[in-house]
Amino acid sequence: MAEVTIFTSRNCGWAVRNYAALIEKGVAFDPVPAKDGDGVKLDTFLSLTPYGRTPVLYCEGTAVFESSLINEYIDDRFPNPPLLPSDAAARSEVRKWTHYCENSLLAALTRIAKAQEGDARTAAIAEFKEQMCDFARFALPADWRGPYFFGKRFTLLDLVFSTLFETIRQIERHSTTSLPMQNEAMRRWAENVLSRPSLRSAMALRDELEF
Numbered sequence: 001m002a003e004v005t006i007f008t009s010r011n012c013g014w015a016v017r018n019y020a021a022l023i024e025k026g027v028a029f030d031p032v033p034a035k036d037g038d039g040v041k042l043d044t045f046l047s048l049t050p051y052g053r054t055p056v057l058y059c060e061g062t063a064v065f066e067s068s069l070i071n072e073y074i075d076d077r078f079p080n081p082p083l084l085p086s087d088a089a090a091r092s093e094v095r096k097w098t099h100y101c102e103n104s105l106l107a108a109l110t111r112i113a114k115a116q117e118g119d120a121r122t123a124a125i126a127e128f129k130e131q132m133c134d135f136a137r138f139a140l141p142a143d144w145r146g147p148y149f150f151g152k153r154f155t156l157l158d159l160v161f162s163t164l165f166e167t168i169r170q171i172e173r174h175s176t177t178s179l180p181m182q183n184e185a186m187r188r189w190a191e192n193v194l195s196r197p198s199l200r201s202a203m204a205l206r207d208e209l210e211f
């Protein structure tokens, strides 16, 4: 049994962030099912989280839920190589834009995915595009060169946005809706993040899991 266990469920995209962080660190981990064969959540899993949502990390008696918080734990517990910048201002950028991605951008994308057609979908798409413009305007400096948000350094913020970039691709693949990146920098950032070897391995792992 590996040191770290990740409770997960079929096709759980959020867990991909955590697999990728552990792969970046070279830490062995076991993905384990949160549900039994009938789809009923296991008591062992439910005893670790009040939300009952996957992923949940379990390590040396510590349980952590919420994928972005799990990644903060992983970075604290296994510091090398670091996935957070060292200075306070840059760490705050990671947390600020993580909050924005989770609560604004991904929330709007979920509304787009849920509203199959009609006014609700049109409104959700307009809202999402506006939020993407705001993100580009506030967060991405005009002289951004990449390949990642903080330049050469790959961080937890890239992992947070990987979920957004992959969800955009999925929506575009399964509908006629086009959700273009707001500018060239964002388009390149998305491509670089989704090509990162740890993320590709993490997505392959998610796709191969049989539970």
Ligand SMILES: N[C@@H](CCC(=O)N[C@@H](CS)C(=O)NCC(=O)O)C(=O)O
Binding pocket: 009, 011, 012, 013, 014, 015, 052, 053, 054, 055, 065, 066, 067, 068
């Ligand atoms: N914000 C959460 C989202 C977790 C989430 O929504 N997980 C899904 C599966 S990928 C889930 O457990 N849904 C409820 C359920 O299956 O009962 C995170 O980042 O961990």
